[in-house]
Amino acid sequence: MRNEPKSQVDKEMMYDEELNSHFDIRSFRDNLYNRFSRNMLLLLDSKKPRTTFTNKGRLEPRRAYRYNFSDQLFKQNQSVPTGDTTIIFLIDGSGSMSGQNRIEKCNAICSAFAKAVNDVTKNQIKFECFVKHSPSIYDSEYGGSFVTLTKVLSNTQGAERDFDKILRLNTDSPLRLEGATSVGSYTAEFSVLPALRKYMMKRLTTKNAIIVNLTDGGAFASLGTHRNCVEFRSHENGQMRIKYLSQIPHVTVMVGGEIRKKESEKAYGQNVVECEDDSFVPNLFKMFMGFLEQSYE
Numbered sequence: 001m002r003n004e005p006k007s008q009v010d011k012e013m014m015y016d017e018e019l020n021s022h023f024d025i026r027s028f029r030d031n032l033y034n035r036f037s038r039n040m041l042l043l044l045d046s047k048k049p050r051t052t053f054t055n056k057g058r059l060e061p062r063r064a065y066r067y068n069f070s071d072q073l074f075k076q077n078q079s080v081p082t083g084d085t086t087i088i089f090l091i092d093g094s095g096s097m098s099g100q101n102r103i104e105k106c107n108a109i110c111s112a113f114a115k116a117v118n119d120v121t122k123n124q125i126k127f128e129c130f131v132k133h134s135p136s137i138y139d140s141e142y143g144g145s146f147v148t149l150t151k152v153l154s155n156t157q158g159a160e161r162d163f164d165k166i167l168r169l170n171t172d173s174p175l176r177l178e179g180a181t182s183v184g185s186y187t188a189e190f191s192v193l194p195a196l197r198k199y200m201m202k203r204l205t206t207k208n209a210i211i212v213n214l215t216d217g218g219a220f221a222s223l224g225t226h227r228n229c230v231e232f233r234s235h236e237n238g239q240m241r242i243k244y245l246s247q248i249p250h251v252t253v254m255v256g257g258e259i260r261k262k263e264s265e266k267a268y269g270q271n272v273v274e275c276e277d278d279s280f281v282p283n284l285f286k287m288f289m290g291f292l293e294q295s296y297e
Contacts, residue, residue: 007139007183010176011150014093014131015168023101025108025167032112032281039285040120043292085208085292086126088196089113091152091169092215092255093131094187098171100256105275106214109253111163114153118161126206129153129166130196134188134221134232135173144225147188149195150174156205189219189267190240191232197244210291211250212284214275216257218267234267241269249291251284 019025089110097103110129117127133148151159153166172182190213200209219237223230230236241250252268255275264272273283 006178007135007137007175009174011174013172013176013182014150014152014170014174015165016170017168019168020101020104023104025101025104028105029108029112029167032108033115035281036112036116037120039281040116042285042289043121043125084206085210086128086204086206087113087117087210087212087288088200089127089129089212089214090192090196091129091131092187092189092213093133093169093171093173093185094216094220095136095171095184096187097216097255102216102256103169103171104167105255107167107169109214109255109275110153111166114155114161114166115163117155118163123155127153127155130192131169131174132188132192133173133185134191134223135175136184136186137175137177138226140225145221145223145229147191147195147221147223148174149192149199156203186221187215187217187219188221189213189215189232190237190244191219191221191223193240193244208292209248210288211245211248213250213252213268214255215252216255217259218263234263237267238269241267249287249294251287253280253284 091097091103091106091110093103097106114127114129117123117125129152131150131152133150135146135148138145152169153160153162155161171185173185175183177183196211218234219232221232223232250269251271251273252264253273253275254264259267271287273280273287277283
């Protein structure tokens with residue numbers, strides 16, 4: 001049996017020392033921050049009382065004439081529980097994300113959203129950001145080939161709230177080999193969902209959650225041992241989505257990727273928005289509002 005290289009966790013391998021000099025990520029982030037901040041007010045407005053009519057409560061005289069047709073004559077004011085929601089971002093940390101500034105755009109989206117949540121809502125909305133990897137190594141101690149899920153930003157109590165550090169996030173996994181060699185990653189996608197669901201059950205303090213998946217394409221990973229290997233592709237990705245996200249609102253943001261519509265729908269469903277589209281921000285927040293309305297109902 002050949003000797004395997006030893007691996008160990010080193011989260012700092014995930015960050016470059018300096019920002020990408022070929023992409024003005026701060027300007028990109030700040031532009032998104034301004035757009036997110038304006039739309040974030042819509043989420044706050046959803047907390048304002050909303051009028052509904054029921055068969056008990058405070059009588060609404062203007063509806064009394066309907067008595068012979070309906071007993072919905074009473075008015076109640078209720079609010080959508082925006083503050084009882086955690087929005088979870090999942091960044092694709094695979095090697096292909098290093099092209100066309102894709103990882104930088106994901107970093108900027110998460111940084112801008114976190115800043116807007118902090119400045120506009122005073123963190124009334126909970127926010128968490130993870131990076132998903134399928135490290136390009138084989139380690140028998142971890143069951144052969146495996147996936148990782150690493151938290152990089154959060155506004156939960158006690159978490160680090162560095163809106164700028166995430167801008168230096170690269171596509172290296174949180175592992176390194178002997179000799180401080182960085183480890184790249186295949187595309188893990190929704191293969192990390194079992195770990196995420198366990199995390200949510202143990203750590204989430206809110207009743208509701210919305211998952212935002214940031215990626216450039218389909219899943220591509222080989223998981224398990226040499227004798228018991230699973231090829232994880234778009235078909236398997238779709239199966240994991242149905243199994244683990246059928247009851248959780250979710251949307252996938254395509255960041256500069258090229259994936260056929262049929263494959264995209266199989267893997268991610270109908271809730272897909274394009275980052276490069278001018279309507280990206282309003283479309284994203286329109287989905288958020290729809291998700292919040294569903295949780296209210």
